[in-house]
Amino acid sequence: MNRFEPNLRIPGPTSLPDAVREAGARQMVNHRGPEFAVLQNSIIDRLKKFYKTDGDVLIVTAAGTGGLESAIVSFLSPGDKVLAITIGAFGDRFAKIATVYGADVTKLSFEWGKAADPAKVREALQAGGPWKAVLMTQNETSTAVTNPIQDLAKAVKDVAPDALVIVDAISGLGAVPFDTDGWNLDVVVSGSQKAWMVAPGLCFVSVSKRAWDAAATAKMPKFYFDLAAHKTSAESGQTPWTPAVAVMFQLDAALTLMEQEGLEDIWKRHAAVGAAVRAGLTTLGFKLLADPEFASDTVTGAWIPEDLDWKTFNGKLRKLGLVVAGGQGALKGKIFRIGHLGHVTVPAILNAMAVLEQTLLELGRPVVPGAAVEAAQVAALKSLGLVK
Ligand SMILES: Cc1ncc(COP(=O)(O)O)c(C=O)c1O
Numbered sequence: 001m002n003r004f005e006p007n008l009r010i011p012g013p014t015s016l017p018d019a020v021r022e023a024g025a026r027q028m029v030n031h032r033g034p035e036f037a038v039l040q041n042s043i044i045d046r047l048k049k050f051y052k053t054d055g056d057v058l059i060v061t062a063a064g065t066g067g068l069e070s071a072i073v074s075f076l077s078p079g080d081k082v083l084a085i086t087i088g089a090f091g092d093r094f095a096k097i098a099t100v101y102g103a104d105v106t107k108l109s110f111e112w113g114k115a116a117d118p119a120k121v122r123e124a125l126q127a128g129g130p131w132k133a134v135l136m137t138q139n140e141t142s143t144a145v146t147n148p149i150q151d152l153a154k155a156v157k158d159v160a161p162d163a164l165v166i167v168d169a170i171s172g173l174g175a176v177p178f179d180t181d182g183w184n185l186d187v188v189v190s191g192s193q194k195a196w197m198v199a200p201g202l203c204f205v206s207v208s209k210r211a212w213d214a215a216a217t218a219k220m221p222k223f224y225f226d227l228a229a230h231k232t233s234a235e236s237g238q239t240p241w242t243p244a245v246a247v248m249f250q251l252d253a254a255l256t257l258m259e260q261e262g263l264e265d266i267w268k269r270h271a272a273v274g275a276a277v278r279a280g281l282t283t284l285g286f287k288l289l290a291d292p293e294f295a296s297d298t299v300t301g302a303w304i305p306e307d308l309d310w311k312t313f314n315g316k317l318r319k320l321g322l323v324v325a326g327g328q329g330a331l332k333g334k335i336f337r338i339g340h341l342g343h344v345t346v347p348a349i350l351n352a353m354a355v356l357e358q359t360l361l362e363l364g365r366p367v368v369p370g371a372a373v374e375a376a377q378v379a380a381l382k383s384l385g386l387v388k
Contacts, residue, residue, distance in 0.1 A: 006318070009352050010325040011141045011171055011299040011339035013193035013200050016250070020197055020343075023253035024246045031245055037237020039248055044234065046255045047204055050263060051173065051188060053180035056207045058230040061244045064170040064191030067203030069097050070225035071166050071187045075211050077219035078102030080132035083124060083163075085116045085152065089142035089329040094135045094168050101220045103132075112143045112331065113301075115294035118151040122159050131156075131163040132214075139172030142328040144290045144301035144337060146172060150183045157184055164211055170194055170203070174258070175270045175298045175341045186211040192247055195266075195298065197254045197342040201244035207231070270297040272383040273340040273349050279379035280353040280372040281338070284360060289335055298341035301327070304334060308363070316362055322355040346380040 008015045016024075029035040040059065047057045060070055076082065082103045084095030087110045099105045108124045110116050116136065125131060134156045139146045153165045164186040169178060173188065174195030180188050186208040193200035205227060207215075215228050229240045258266060274297030278288060286302035288295065304310050310326070310333060317324060327335040340349060353372045360367045381387045 006321045006323045007348060007351050007355070008323050009338045009340065009348075010323060011194070011337060011341060012191070014197055014339065014342035014344070016199065017197055017254070017257055017343050019257060020250045020253045024199060024250040026246070026249045028245055031243055032238055034237075036243075036245070036248075039252060040234065040237055040239070043248065043251055043255065046259065048206075050255075050258065051180045051204075051206050052178065052182060053188075053206050053208075055181065055209065056212075056231060056234075058205050058207065058227055058234060059239065059243070059248070060203050060205060060225065060227075060230060061201060061239065061241065061247075062203050062225070063200060064168075064189065064194075064203050065093065065097075066225060067170070067189035067191065067205050068094050068168055070203075070205055070227050070230075071189055072098050072101050072103070073218075073220040073222035073225050074227035075164055075166070075187065075214045075218050076101070076103055076133060077217070079104055081106070081129060082133045082135060083108060083121075083128070083131055084135040085121060085137070085147075086110070087114060087116055087137065087143060087145055087147060088112050088140035090140055090168060090170070091135075091137045092329070094137065098135065113145065113289045114291050115145050115147050116152055118148065118155045121152055121155045125156065125159040125163075129160055131160040133164040133166050134160070135166050136168070138167055138169040138178070139176070139296050139298055141171040141296075141299055141337075142331065144288075144296045144299045145294050146176060146296045146298075147294070149185070150179070153183045153185055164214055171341065172296070172298055175266065176296075177267055180206050192251060195342045196251060197257070198250045199247050201247040202251060268384060269345070270341065272346055272380040273297070273344050274300065275383040276346055276349045276376035276380040277338050277340055277352075280349070280356070280376035283372040283375040284353075284356055284367060285365075289331075299337055299339050301331070301335045301337045304336055308365075310336070313359065313363065316359045317355060320355045320358060322352050346377070349376055349380070
């Protein structure tokens with residue numbers, strides 16, 4: 001971030017560290033040759049550490065939605081009973097993909113701003129079935145809520161042990177605590193443009209042994225997103241179709257940065273920026289959308305007060321170099337969101353708070369100068385254990 005570069009505070013694509021940007025400018029290699037095989041094998045081994053899995057991780061050239069689609073078509077058949085737990089727009093999208101391909105989808109929706117309740121999931125599972133799969137969203141980017149995935153997956157294991165647990169972890173994995181194998185997750189999807197600090201273009205899908213067994217009999221129509229084809233190709237260091245080679249170069253560089261920082265410290269940094277954003281926005285007088293117990297550490301959503309014109313407000317923010325995201329689906333025009341994942345630091349959040357303060361002052365709103373910046377800084381320092 002510098003004078004001429006905006007503070008891009010949307011929940012992905014995130015801004016890129018210089019080393020990642022530069023890596024993307026490298027000359028191409030033969031994607032069917034030895035250099036690519038070394039690159040892909042190394043990336044996969046390293047992704048597994050961030051996923052915390054000994055299962056397979058496949059790299060698919062597509063937006064995150066492609067990764068979700070690959071999970072549906074590779075492991076399910078038309079008519080399969082699927083419970084789709086949804087707490088927002090992306091949970092709805094996942095349910096829709098399964099419906100479009102002919103799964104027999106039961107949607108279990110929770111109020112936007114709330115997390116899914118494991119007890120209600122148990123009830124829903126008991127009331128139907130036999131379930132082939134349960135879909136869930138780790139971090140619902142549209143509502144800025146992080147689901148208790150471990151508890152939800154446990155509910156599935158207890159009530160419907162044969163069901164595959166398929167998780168959209170696109171906007172949280174690599175930023176906040178996650179344990180693919182420890183939580184018994186069968187399929188987990190993530191996307192390059194989120195916590196991974198890489199341009200859009202790649203998604204990653206982990207696959208358990210149980211999921212591969214299901215793939216052997218899955219009858220959904222598929223071609224590009226057939227994960228079995230990706231696995232076969234990966235075994236010889238390739239991808240079935242031409243991959244986004246430049247994004248792979250970037251990912252290689254980003255993983256090096258992430259390894260240097262260390263997974264636990266990455267999680268701590270996200271906890272600190274999450275706390276900082278929530279404290280700063282609250283001090284500015286905004287009401288937050290998410291249930292505080294499940295507030296996301298990668299994105300925060302705040303209600304736009306009725307007497308604040310979103311277009312004017314957002315235009316002024318942009319002029320001062322702060323780019324935030326609007327609401328999605330039913331929340332369009334009602335909330336704004338601040339992304340804080342991947343390439344994000346506490347000082348970048350303090351900058352965002354300073355811009356928000358100035359903008360609100362320009363709009364004549366009652367703001368105590370410096371208060372939000374201070375509240376954000378103190379919250380971050382508390383989160384990091386540096387002050388009480
Ligand atoms: C939780 C979640 N799921 C799915 C998606 C869709 O990813 P993409 O836009 O890369 O298709 C996003 C994107 O923001 C997301 O945050």
